[in-house]
Amino acid sequence: MKAEPQFAFLDEGSKKEIRRASLKAVAIPGYQVPFASREMPMARGWGTGGLQLTCSLVGKDDVLKVIDQGADESVNAVSIKKLVQATTGIPVTERTEEATLIQSRHRIPEVPLTKDQILVLQVPMPEPLRKYEKKESVTKRLHAESEYSGAWLMLFEQIMKYGRTTTGADHPVLVNGRYVMAPSPIPRFDNPKMDHSEALILLGAGREKKIYAVPPYTEIRSLAFEDHPFKGEDFSGKSCRFCGATGVFLDEFYIEETGMTEYQCNDTSHCADRLERQGEKEVQHATI
Structure with missing residues (x-):
């Protein structure tokens, strides 16, 4: 007897594990929750973390939108849409207002998101402290102690050298006054869209095996000095x-x-x- 294909590709046990990690991430905004990243039919680094979140959350009544650097028709976006639609049968859309589940690489849509939507961001490097600290054990301790002087020093050195911060994308943010978080490689222009967003924002890094979240109406502040305030493009x-x-x-x-x-x-x-x-x-x- 031929086995029925899995709804949304992943088996139910995998979905439950990813959902549990997502719930923990929502409960502790900005905290990176480890999870057992599954193998997906696409190369790691091409959005497997976001795709696993999407496949774990999607339901039969959802409408999916996938964008890649602002475009709905890019190879990455089209491939993800085809996989999810082929394994779920749900409709896809290019209109932000119609989507209940939005997966994105490197952008947050221009249309403000609502409380009835979930935004999933693909993340290549979830650790905002990795640029100056290579050891995972050390970054965990720094987060636990709220010791972020290294992140501030990195921005200070940019200002001293160039007269301004030079983080073109993935500019670190402070979540709910507690954790410094990598917002994914969205442009600085999009950082303010996270602040008190009505939609739930989930961020998944498949290769690094981390999930973290920005719950609705959460305070997000881009790291900046008083005499050098944060500016987007x-x-x-x-x-x-x-x-x-x-x-x-x-x-x-x-x-x-x-x-x-x-x-x-x-x-x-x-x-x-x-x-x-x-x-x-x-x-x-x-x-x-």
Whole structure:
């Protein structure tokens, strides 16, 4: 007799273990919870941590959205959507508002998330202290003692050398006034979106075997000095060349035909929604 395929690929025991780790992560915001990372039909480093969270949480009534660096149509995003849809039969969408479960690599959608949504972020390196401390046993002790002087010193050295902090992405944040956390390689522009977000944010690192979380309405503060406040990428005076959006994260391109630098929405579905409301046809975004 042929065995029935597992719903959402993972067996029920694996899902329960990952859910238990997720619940612990929600109970202790910013704390990295170890879990037994499973083998997935994709290479580690391509989102296996996020995919395991998605497969453990997804239900038959969910609607899935997957984005990779702002794009719904990238190879990574399309592959993950195909796997989840093939093993669950749930619908997928490109509209942020329609999704109940969103898996993302390197971006938080431009549309504000709601209490009925879960955002899963793929994480390559969950330990924010790893840049200056290689031993896991030491980083665990530093977190336990709230000893984050190394993280502050790293930012101070950047300011002394360059006049500003140079963390283009994955800028460390303080969660609920307790744990310093790596927000995943989202741009600095997206860090404030985590602060008091209505949605539950789960972060999964498959290769490093860690899960951590930002529960809804949790205080998130990007590490910064009083005389050098935190600043995200500045797109003042710039707008998307397609939909005209301002106040969003923009990609910069040099257009050879015109010899000019132009900008476009990094969040392609947000751009498409604006164009649809404006009665314009869909455009093909260039990628970087």
